[in-house]
Amino acid sequence: MTARDPVIPRPAATVVLLRSAAAPVGGSLEILLTHRPSSMAFAPDMHVFPGGRVDEADADPRLFARSAITAEAAAEALGGDLAPVEALAAFIAAIRESFEEAGVLLADGGTRRALEVARAELLHVAGSFPSMVEALGLRLRTDLLVPLARWVTPPGSPRRFDARFFAAALPDGADVSLVGDEVAAHAWHTPRAALDEMAADRLGMWLPTSATLQALEHVRSVDEIRTRLAPGRLDSVAVEDVMDGIVRVVMPAGGGVPGQPVNSYLVGTSAQVIVDPGDPTGPGLERILEVARRRGGPVTAIALTQADPDHAGGAEAIRDALDVPVLVGQGGGRDLPFAVTEVEGGALIEAGAMALRVVSAPGPRPDHLAFVVEDRAGRSVAVLVGDLDGVRGARSIPGPPDHMAWARSVASVRSVAPGVPWLAGHPQPAVRLDPPAATTPGSGGS
DSSP states (O other): OOTTSOOOOEEEEEEEEEEEEEEEESEEEEEEEEEOOTTOSSSTTOEEOSEEEOOGGGGOHHHHHTBSSOHHHHHHHTTSOSOHHHHHHHHHHHHHHHHHHHOOOOEEOOOHHHHHHHHHHHHHSTTOHHHHHHHHTOEEOGGGOEEEEEEEOOTTOSSOEEEEEEEEEOOTTOOOOOOSSSOSEEEEEOHHHHHHHHHTTSSOOOHHHHHHHHHHTTOOOHHHHHHHTSOOOOOOOEEEEEETTEEEEEESBGGGOTTBOEEEEEEESSSEEEEOOOOOSHHHHHHHHHHHHHHOSOEEEEEOSOOSHHHHTTHHHHHHHHTOOEEEOTTGGGGOSSOOEEOOTTOEEEETTEEEEEEEOOSSSTTOEEEEEEOTTSOEEEEEEETTTSEEOTTOOOOOOOHHHHHHHHHHHHHHSTTOOEEESSSSOSEEOSOGGGOOTTOTTO
16 A cells, blocks of 8 residues: 555444433433543544444354344445445444443343353454354344444544444443453543543543534433434435635535534635534535535635534544644534634634634534625625524534524524525524524525
8 A cells, every 4th residue: 555545444333321410411312431541553542432343254254144133224224325235234233342341231131141251252352252152142232322423534544444323221220341452441531521631631532422412412321322313314415605705515415423414615816714613424424525625716714603512523634635724703612522723703804805804603502603604805705604593504503502692693683694604504494493583584495
């Protein structure tokens, strides 16, 4: 392989184990985070969820025969973008990795002593999971795994993984135990507490981990994840010229969740700004970069209306690829594990012959921004409003909004840019939380 050859991502599976919180704050669940040793070649000293690569043995017919769900059902649950055999192998890899790294087995059958012996062998004998499952007569509870998202390690990394994220409740009576050298320690955290620890530089995380914690912050049960957050069908990417100097790219998987579309925008002429690249992987991210290259003019910045995963999911990958800053509202960098530049209302983001004027617009989130697009003469031609029109991510459970701040923000945007089109953050009204005063006539999901 030469230095220019791309590293092909290897299929992987990650399990987010949840249990009831002893003292609920916001949501009512705690999540298991494991701490990888600093000696590890991949993700050293990071706090992660149990997981690892999908092995060839995870597609063994003996395992499929003992799965609670079929391969076809697994493919449907993941949004239909994997072949059935590959999809069920990802489910089974999630069960195996949870058992290997945390000692938590999502399966029926086997005594505690027999499982301890089997786990020790599994850690030392590669590909022995099918034989272990068959010998102990286990039934793999793939039906307890709820798909969450897909994250792919960005190009340029020496090791790349195409990881499917699953959620599962800690089984009754199960205890986490650490064996082997891949995990140095573990702890249970509420999502908010873990994000706060990351912000204080006490927990190192990568974006897939922090984004998952954001997505689960206000979740109250695994059943709620299954009904409101699980992936849907993966649609195609749509590109539309909205007006001179503004192109909308509808990404089909905001926050890495198929079926959660997000509107991303390219604004500018001789220079361009990307707004809300929410899809972290796959065709959405590739397409917006392709459109930017075709339009000509360098991308000079990434601007986020807010730091939720469905708006910010692809920002780090583009930042690393193009070496440009990520601009967020005041306090918006707190939940992001990469460097950002916080901007205040009134700031001007140059985009060739156009510019984006920043308007502080709290309500959906405290750090929420709107961007008034101005032409060469300084006239307002449109407003990129993010979630200010009240349409939230199709597969999200947002935190409680500040309705009074939201109404003030709507009034402020209207006063700064009266009568111009509102360009929304999402293409369809999936979750509408705002009061009627926060809508704008004729916005129509544009």
